Every structure is written in structure tokens, then in C-alpha cells.
Amino acid sequence: MGVELTQETLDLMRELTEANGIPGQEKNVTRILKRNYQGLCDSVIYDNLGSIYAVKRSKADDPFRVMVAAHCDEVGLMVRAIRPNGLIQAIPVGGVWELQLLSQRVRLETSDGRVYMGAVVSNSSKLMSQLQQESVLQNSFCDFGFTSEQEARDAGVMEGDMISMQCQFTVMNGGKRLLAKAWDDRYGCILGVEALRELRDCELPFDLYIGADVQEEVGLRGSNTAAAMIEPDLAIVLDCTAANDVSGYVSPTGGLGEGVMVRFMDKTYVPNRTMQLDYLKLLRKNGIKYQWHQALGGTDAGVINLSRSGVPVLTLCICARGVHSSSLVIDSDDYMCARSALVAFIKSLDRDKLELYRNNNR
Numbered sequence: 001m002g003v004e005l006t007q008e009t010l011d012l013m014r015e016l017t018e019a020n021g022i023p024g025q026e027k028n029v030t031r032i033l034k035r036n037y038q039g040l041c042d043s044v045i046y047d048n049l050g051s052i053y054a055v056k057r058s059k060a061d062d063p064f065r066v067m068v069a070a071h072c073d074e075v076g077l078m079v080r081a082i083r084p085n086g087l088i089q090a091i092p093v094g095g096v097w098e099l100q101l102l103s104q105r106v107r108l109e110t111s112d113g114r115v116y117m118g119a120v121v122s123n124s125s126k127l128m129s130q131l132q133q134e135s136v137l138q139n140s141f142c143d144f145g146f147t148s149e150q151e152a153r154d155a156g157v158m159e160g161d162m163i164s165m166q167c168q169f170t171v172m173n174g175g176k177r178l179l180a181k182a183w184d185d186r187y188g189c190i191l192g193v194e195a196l197r198e199l200r201d202c203e204l205p206f207d208l209y210i211g212a213d214v215q216e217e218v219g220l221r222g223s224n225t226a227a228a229m230i231e232p233d234l235a236i237v238l239d240c241t242a243a244n245d246v247s248g249y250v251s252p253t254g255g256l257g258e259g260v261m262v263r264f265m266d267k268t269y270v271p272n273r274t275m276q277l278d279y280l281k282l283l284r285k286n287g288i289k290y291q292w293h294q295a296l297g298g299t300d301a302g303v304i305n306l307s308r309s310g311v312p313v314l315t316l317c318i319c320a321r322g323v324h325s326s327s328l329v330i331d332s333d334d335y336m337c338a339r340s341a342l343v344a345f346i347k348s349l350d351r352d353k354l355e356l357y358r359n360n361n362r
């Protein structure tokens with residue numbers, strides 16, 4: 001595509017990828033989203049777990065409802081216990097790969113909003129057996145500089161507090177690649193805001209709900225409650241999936257720069273084939289680069305497509321290297337492909353299309 005990212009997009013990417021939100025504690029992220037949605041929609045709504053949606057109402061009579069769902073949580077850690085020497089023992093929340101935690105910079109946020117910066121520390125590897133070196137979380141601790149349990153407690157630290165991995169948003173290779181934490185799934189959060197901006201003056205034949213679910217990383221939980229609130233007729237799920245290309249790219253496993261992913265299967269969902277083929281036609285017509293993809297995990301699509309009496313759901317993903325670590329790399333052309341694809345697909349939807357998709361397997 002070769003279209004350059006604007007400073008406005010880069011600023012939004014920096015703000016949202018550097019925000020911290022483990023499952024169940026996503027407020028830092030959703031507050032940024034709320035501020036960005038305002039002025040681009042008619043209202044901003046929440047479900048009772050914290051999932052947030054911008055609502056863009058249609059002027060049509062009896063409009064149907066389209067849900068565009070990202071997720072706002074990221075994998076991270078939680079305070080499990082405070083040791084007598086002031087070190088914090090942490091437990092993973094979501095699928096954290098333990099080995100990559102070694103020497104990681106981390107940030108602790110207490111329930112009253114105090115913030116402490118630190119690192120994951122362990123004894124020197126010379127003092128550890130091979131086995132100890134591999135079970136990182138049992139032999140490593142988060143060090144925020146507290147010298148006793150009391151000092152940590154006086155600082156407001158308690159069990160269940162959020163500990164997030166840290167990574168500064170970094171533009172690499174002149175903007176070709178972008179390094180950050182939490183591209184999974186701030187990618188989708190950013191894309192949602194940008195789609196709203198592009199659709200600002202667009203009159204649609206359906207009510208559009210664009211937002212982000214909470215608690216995806218602990219088992220697709222927020223999408224249950226968000227779908228119950230919205231009752232969508234059709235949905236698009238935006239997520240960032242794992243690239244599998246560090247030793248070369250072979251379709252359909254996910255490669256950076258190979259375009260937006262067309263997912264034909266994952267663990268929790270098979271797509272509505274009629275909708276998917278329609279989407280594929282649109283990608284080809286608009287010259288948007290795409291790659292076939294079979295994902296090993298799942299997304300909120302797995303939940304949303306089983307809500308109500310069944311909802312046609314399209315997944316609109318890009319891939320990243322280092323998913324579920326603190327250092328994720330995406331390709332900026334993939335992002336631009338996804339943005340063009342999302343806006344074009346939303347604009348292509350109408351009631352006839354919805355009926356066509358509903359008849360997919362009848």
C-alpha cells in the first residue's frame with residue numbers, strides 16, 4: 001500500500017499501547033477510548049464488566065445493529081503475595097510466556113492509583129539449577145524497591161494489584177515496522193477509533209457499535225456481556241494474532257507485511273462463509289493485500305457468533321511477532337490494509353447483505 005501513517009495515528013498508537021490494563025482492570029484504557037470516541041458518535045455505553053462502545057445511530061427506520069469489537073485488556077501479572085523482604089510474588093493473568101519475563105521492566109498500580117516502577121529480578125543464573133531457571137515465576141520476583149513487607153503495604157500495595165509489562169512505543173525502520181507492548185489488542189482499539197473518524201460524515205443503514213470488550217485474555221468474558229447489551233445482528237472482530245514467520249513465512253501461519261488475515265478456522269469459530277467470500281471479493285476489488293490464516297487460538301468471535309440465535313461474524317485481524325510478550329512488532333502496511341478493509345466492509349453492509357449472510361448455511 002505504501003501509505004504513510006500520520007502523526008495523529010502514531011500519537012493514538014503511542015497513547016493506547018503504552019496504557020496499562022490487565023483483565024478486570026482496563027479503566028486506564030477505556031478512559032482513553034472514551035475521550036477519543038466523544039465527538040465521533042452519538043453516545044458512549046458500557047456493560048457492567050466495563051466493556052465500552054461508541055454508538056453511531058442510523059436515521060433509517062428500524063435499523064439493524066452492527067457490532068465492531070476489539071478487546072482492551074492485555075496479558076499481565078497480579079500481586080499474589082508480598083515477601084518479608086519487600087519483593088512481590090506475581091501470578092500471570094492471561095497467557096503470559098514465563099521465560100520472557102526474566103529481567104522485564106514492570107509497573108505496579110495500586111487500587112488507589114499509586115504507581116511504582118520496577119523489574120523482574122532473580123538470583124544470578126550461576127546460583128540456579130537449570131530447572132529453576134526455566135520456572136521463572138517461582139524463582140523470580142517483582143522488585144519495586146521496597147525493603148520490607150510493611151514498606152510495601154504502607155505504599156498501598158495489596159494482593160490483586162495490577163502489574164504490567166513495559167515497552168516504549170517505537171517507530172522502527174522509518175515507520176515500516178512498529179514496536180510496542182499490547183498490540184494484542186490495542187491494534188483493534190486504535191482501528192475502531194480511526195474507523196469512527198473515517199465514517200464521521202457517513203450515513204449508514206444500521207446502528208453501529210464500535211468498541212472494546214474487557215477480559216478477553218482470560219477466556220473471552222467481556223464479549224458475552226457486551227453482546228448481551230448490544231444484541232448485534234452482525235459483528236466484526238478486530239484482533240491481533242500471532243505471526244509465525246521468524247524463520248520464514250509459509251501460508252497460512254501468519255507473516256508480517258503479508259496483509260490482513262482472512263481466517264478460515266480457529267479453535268472457537270468457523271466463519272460465515274458467504275460473508276467471508278463477499279469480504280474477499282471486496283479486498284480484491286480494492287487491491288487490499290491479504291493472507292489466508294488458520295489461527296491456533298480464538299478471539300471474541302467465538303463468543304459473539306454464538307450469542308442470540310447466532311450472529312454472522314467476520315474476524316479482521318493482523319499479526320504481530322511476540323504476541324503475549326512485552327515486545328510486539330507489527331507491520332504498518334498491514335495496519336493500513338486493515339483500516340481500508342474495515343471501512344470498506346462497513347460501508348458495503350445493508351439489510352440485503354445481512355439476509356444473504358443469515359442464509360449462508362440454510
Ligand SMILES: [Zn+2]
Binds near residue numbers: 071185239240
Ligand atoms: Zn487478542
